[in-house]
Amino acid sequence: MNVTVAVTGASGAVLAQQLLRALEADARVSGVDFVASESALRVIAEELHLSGRHELLEKLLGGATKKTHPHAEQDIGASIASGSYPSAGMIVLPCSMGTLAGIANGMAANLIERAADVCLKERRPLLLCVRETPFNKIHLRNMQLAADAGATIFPVIPAFYNEPATTADMVRNFVDRVLAHFGLPQPNAYVWKPGAGE
Template sequence: MPGDPSKNLTVATTGASGSLFLKHFLSLVVRDIRVQNVNFIASNSGLRVMAEELGLRGRNNLITQLVGKPSKKIREQSNDDIGANIASGSYMADAMVVIPCSAGTLGRIANGISVRLIERAADVCLKEKRPLVLCFRETPLNKIHIRNMYRAADAGATIFPLIPAFYFHPANLDAMAEEFACRVLAHIGLPQTGAFHWKS
């Protein structure tokens, strides 16, 4: 949160459309010297969508495929490993961002169905009152989505829909996705130099 930068981040990606937003989010995180540690989890569906949208080929060198180079501060975690550090409240994660967040993952988080690591780590954030940001992406919304957004927000999550802004006239999709990633980072206390600020 503002004034309290998130140094130890958990970043998860799931099978919703919008891998470009993840790519820019991770690129900014890698560059940001305030962020010391990142635990990163990709669901299998997330991998499937990344293959479709970014041309990624499997899990090998996933971070390099996403951000163009390896990063020592990013540790990949298996979604099947519920014994990972972030599955425990005793591990001091500062904030968690799910980008993009599918309807399935939202539903599991909102209803406490913590079978895999992504949902368990999110559940831990909620119980420990740590920031949890869900960049939910689906359209149109059915009542189950709307109820689940309400339930997750009521439990303490921030619903941060993957809806980019247009009023700063982004030159291209990359500019649009990067600006959105800047907004998410600012929300967890990591404002980015060069981010757009509305002036009227």
């Protein structure tokens, strides 16, 4: 399957990095179409100290890519802008309130919003991993709009019941949950066992 991954300018660049690495390593995935917004590049530089548009993907992956194809945010003629391209769906991680607004209101003003719009019209999975706190009413309304149109609101909220010892554990657990929801359960993902913490 081909999976589309968009990274926007919300906090949580490390989550996007983990997602891209997991997809790159997953034999069930034949291709990953990757788009980062201009703001995402700024946040990635702030949070991961990685910069340089051209080598960014390799830096995020920690090596050369075998199947991840980068697209420019303004390339509205890219493959994923068309419903005829066989994408299995799209994950926006992290999803800023700005991009949420654009998707929820059908703006299709850049490749990320257009590819998301295509997922909704083609009834393909669209996971919006929104990140902001607190939410204002505009954010809440836009989440409702997007959910009504078929998107899954999958907020960046960590779990604690798995007793994560490190930030890396939290990141891995969140990405595992995202991928399981997308139909790509990960082999070593934590699974809740009732009574395990007693």
